Amino acid sequence: MNDSIKQNLDIFRKETRAWLEANCPESMRQPVTSPNDLYWGGRNAKYISDDQRIWFERMLEKKWIVPYWEEKYGGGGLNNIEHKILTEEMTKLGCRKPLFSFGISMLGPALLKFATAEQKLKYLPEIVQGKIRWCQGYSEPGAGSDLAGLQTKAEDMGDHYLVNGQKVWTSYGDKSDWIFCLVRTNFEVSKHKGVSFLLIDMASEGVSTRPIKLISGKSPFTETFLDNVKVPKGNLINEPGQGWTIAKYLLTHERQMIGGVGETGTPPQLSEVAQECIGLTNGILSDSILRSKVAKFEMDEAIFDYTIERIIDEAKAGNNSGALSSFFKYYGTELNISRYELMLALQGYDGLAWEGEASNEGQLARLFCRTKGNSIEGGTSEIQLNIIAKRILGLPSS
């Protein structure tokens, strides 16, 4: 990097910090403690505070809602290095993201890669402005891991598609404005080839949603019903039959998100919980059977963290270990499930309450139940093991 570029970047960093310090309200620099703290935009958007509105509006004006998209789409046109500097400075100050949006994280990349120029100009700026809240419609009832087996039908009616079918596991389906869907436009060809990628306005007649209640209680998921929904043909992205290619591209983005979403702070250190809940006899945990399990868990937890460290270091050194995302997904979720099994064992009777203030409305029990989904969502543990066996170890298919 030559000196003048470096100098320019130093200036950019200084200016960025100054701007953030001047413009990001104090309350928008506090850690997020619940999903309700976030601003999601959309037709029915509500700000939880004036600070939140001010922060969003200032960032929008600065074009830093999606700083790395081209300016013609409402982005800030920053290059990779500038974007990295901005992110670093925001992290340093603790600035919240001004807008949370599946449009930015999931739909946007697909549009940029696969949509027509016209479609990009129509949808991307709306995403940046937070006008439309998007949700994702891939999974269907009965399909589970077999995403490509989807049955939602989009019939070509000349000037529009007539869509019939049902989607499940739509995050915030009841709060979203539009849904990007995988639909089947052709039943004659092999299952992967008949799939198309379609954008549907959820205000259209025939669209309805129903919340899904999980074993842990309420959830952000809904079912989405599509009943004779008319969709303009221009809402199809790329060619008919390209849906699977687009979906695969997007799934990599989704898998990255699952790792980070829902994490609020670091989980409690099990050995400390153990000391508090079980007590010590002669300096060791009074329940020696549980002690053994906690020790084994903490060993694996510590070494899993070093493994993340190592693999990042290897990647930096140019040692790309692609399919390892399946390892992280599998081992990380299994560890988390073990953590909550042990938490429940350590808390004993106190961990079993489901309602009431003392238990914070059954917080531990509900979290415990929720972790059981970790090894299912985003590709089951079995799927991850299949991928490791085949792609990494090269074991043959039957």
Place this chain on the structure above:
Amino acid sequence: MNDSIKQNLDIFRKETRAWLEANCPESMRQPVTSPNDLYWGGRNAKYISDDQRIWFERMLEKKWIVPYWEEKYGGGGLNNIEHKILTEEMTKLGCRKPLFSFGISMLGPALLKFATAEQKLKYLPEIVQGKIRWCQGYSEPGAGSDLAGLQTKAEDMGDHYLVNGQKVWTSYGDKSDWIFCLVRTNFEVSKHKGVSFLLIDMASEGVSTRPIKLISGKSPFTETFLDNVKVPKGNLINEPGQGWTIAKYLLTHERQMIGGVGETGTPPQLSEVAQECIGLTNGILSDSILRSKVAKFEMDEAIFDYTIERIIDEAKAGNNSGALSSFFKYYGTELNISRYELMLALQGYDGLAWEGEASNEGQLARLFCRTKGNSIEGGTSEIQLNIIAKRILGLPSS
């Protein structure tokens, strides 16, 4: 049962006991401590003592070597109840079996069910008299669990078969006189249908054996090589192509044997070994991690014993639970493997010696190595799990 029959049986029991007491030498009433204590018969038979010879000869004369076979085959013609009484009385007095023989336990049942009258009269009396020591030739190198994939070829040469091939895992192949073999007589038909059951004199030209050394050291197993061996056509049992049916029938007998063979006395109680090897601190085992493993093992061991008890009781009550033999094989061997892993952990450095007097020539380490074969021989653990999944749980084949 009417009274006169009952009276007769009481008389039979008294006479049996009296005869055994009068005729079974004291030294033949001592527990067997090593396979070398057993009399196996055969062309090169050696008695380890006069008592052993006397005991065999007296039982032979009494026709109680195989008391339940018909007299024309050299048996004692006892019915089921009489045979049960004899066994019970022998057990009470601790009488050893006068003859150990795969001819009695494995080949005999097959001959009785599948052989011609002539073949029965030729082979069965020789078995009873201990003249011929038989061994079994099923497995082949490279076949493993896929028994039916055997490649040993028996070509029909008009007046004889010409046999070429190789067998492995023949118990005491180097000490036996004849081998009963599965051979392929037809390569045109499906693999199960081309198999025949052939008896081969191991003194024939072209038969040779080589001992198999296991990871635990020596073993009773050999490889058996069949190199242009001429076998009379009369040595084929039943029709050509019936070998698989006969083998399946025999395998049930073999699986029963594996449970019992090699067991000399009850294994040590792990918790006692633990107390001795590890010691206690404040009344609990000083190594609390090992304590947890030993406690879990002893739980499963105790309950496995109750399971044997329960299933016997259910069977007595007419509740026949056929495919459960796979459960016993699987769980029993896995338990035994765990037992020796724990023994090794408990004995620490002392359990690692392989030679030398102090360790009784590495007894524990060798036993440990040997247990690794338990989950392979007699149908691998994987095969047992397949059987349970399909036959008991009714899960479909792919």
Place this chain on the structure above:
Amino acid sequence: MPLIITEEQQMLKTSVKELLKNKGAITNLRKLRDDSDPIGFDKELWKEMVDLGLSGLVIPEAYGGLGFGYTGLGQVLEETGRTLTASPLVSTVLLSGTAIRLGGDVMQKEQLLPEIAGGNIVIGFASEEGKHHAPKLVKTAATLQGDSYVINGTKKMVLDGHVADKFIVVARTNGAVDEEAGIELFVVDAKTEGITTERIIMMDSRNAALVHFKDVKISANSRLDGFTNGGYALLEKTLDIARIGLAAEMLGGVNEAFERTIAYLKERQQFGVIIGTFQALQHRAAKMFCEIELCKSIVIKALKAIDADSPDLARLASLAKAKLGEIYQLVSNEGIQLFGGIGMTDDEEIGFFLKRARVVQQTLGDTNFHLDRLARMRFF
């Protein structure tokens, strides 16, 4: 004593299964939960269970019961475990009924056992005080004042405690916390002054109250003093019997969750094939099958030991509770995982087994507690 049930026990089991199939099914528990039912169990169903004699199964005929034995009660509990039926069977019959039968004097028995057999009262068993089951951890004091005891303390996890008519209260007349000597059991009327209860709704949608005793004055003859070796021995024996009863209930849950999972494996398709054909899932199913065979054996063995008054009761109780705790956890986890996304929804019933498994695991000692106890019994 063969490890099989008699024809009579089988008949009982079959009629209970019939009764619960409709009236005690999980839909019932779900309704109680969604309606925030103030009682927490179905009183009408309980009446039918009483009419079938279930409340009197282990109460001697002399006291209005059937004297049918615990092996029989175990069959009933197994069926309530299959259907996850909430009822006072555990609190009133298994725990309190056993304590009174073993430890009551003639007057106490004559007064209370017929009421239990008749299904007229609910009795909460108030023993627990800490986060974990710990029978010796008794801080609650029973202080003798003239011809009364005055009770002070707080009890946790009192099943059906918020609707109980009476309590069996474990309290200490002397000795330090964690000492066996001084622990005694008392019968206390729930309406006695100084008692307050807080209903706690548990993960499994059942109730377990927090019960506070503040200067609760009861007559000195409320103590259960009829057991040979004193209060703590009475408590331990009552607990061992109840642990075995819970293990029987757990066996029902294990069997039901497993059978539902196997049925699902046979029907569910992924990638165009029945998922039950996948070998990795087959092996997991087969391993669960093996473990369940062990579960069946220890439950029947332990139930028979109660009826035979075996000296080996404590060891068998811990084996049963430890093993069933381990396997109910395994089977309920595998159930959710193999049902996949649908298993995570509240609409599907498999999740109810997960929740019941975790509550019953903790109740009267989890696998860790009982493995530790087993090790101590063998002096290691």
Place this chain on the structure above:
Amino acid sequence: MPLIITEEQQMLKTSVKELLKNKGAITNLRKLRDDSDPIGFDKELWKEMVDLGLSGLVIPEAYGGLGFGYTGLGQVLEETGRTLTASPLVSTVLLSGTAIRLGGDVMQKEQLLPEIAGGNIVIGFASEEGKHHAPKLVKTAATLQGDSYVINGTKKMVLDGHVADKFIVVARTNGAVDEEAGIELFVVDAKTEGITTERIIMMDSRNAALVHFKDVKISANSRLDGFTNGGYALLEKTLDIARIGLAAEMLGGVNEAFERTIAYLKERQQFGVIIGTFQALQHRAAKMFCEIELCKSIVIKALKAIDADSPDLARLASLAKAKLGEIYQLVSNEGIQLFGGIGMTDDEEIGFFLKRARVVQQTLGDTNFHLDRLARMRFF
């Protein structure tokens, strides 16, 4: 400090791999075993290893070594773990060399380190006395008499002890058994009067002698007294470094056994199909893969911590030894099972990994020991 090896370390690893591929292969160990070789390692091969500088890797340049560091030595040990090469690398370089480097005074270092680097001597590390690794369990006494120490006691599991030229002996100058204070390390010439050795052939076909010290008189300046915090601290630090080195060796064994098993799964047919297509086996293989990823991480993390003189060394050493012990056991068991009958034969090499896994598991503390130690470090 990124968790990757440098180019130099990679080059070293590659040249060691080349050397051992032929000359240090398992056939070599088998030959030593079958010939009942009196030394127990291949002297010629050891000479070549010395020529490559391996004996001097962790010895400072000032004392004739390369000062290359433990991360480098770890790469070498990993390769000897793959080939199961028997050599004095563990006894003399990893254990004794480290103790002298850390705890010797200038004279001791000048006398001994160049000899080690030059591959001229074998030094047995004599610390163990019980059935299990227990650093504080030292009964062997070193009694000061004038300007001599007199050593009495018996040491177990002294690697290469029967061919050692010298010993580092852990002995007690005062204090009770199991006390840290009073434990000291001494350099003792093997030819000193009163020393007898008994060669013990181990399960893994290597040697670990029993060494008896009877009134062994050594000069008072044989003590390693150069370490800041005294004898026991020197012992613990030496052991932690050696545990990490052993973990690196184990990683090599784990990788090799796993790769052989995967290769076998791809080639072996049963019922007419490649067994590697069976999903149950695929999942077991995939789970092993994941565990091995963890193994790789903790080994490099711990090796780097030695070279950085990290205060976290003890915890990382126990993590490494505990995890590698667990996974070497898993992978070597699965190796035998998946090779099937052929895996049980002495002709097939997979069984050698099983045997080495069990010996190295016990050496300097097994998984149980280190999990316990980790728990104590976190005060539970």
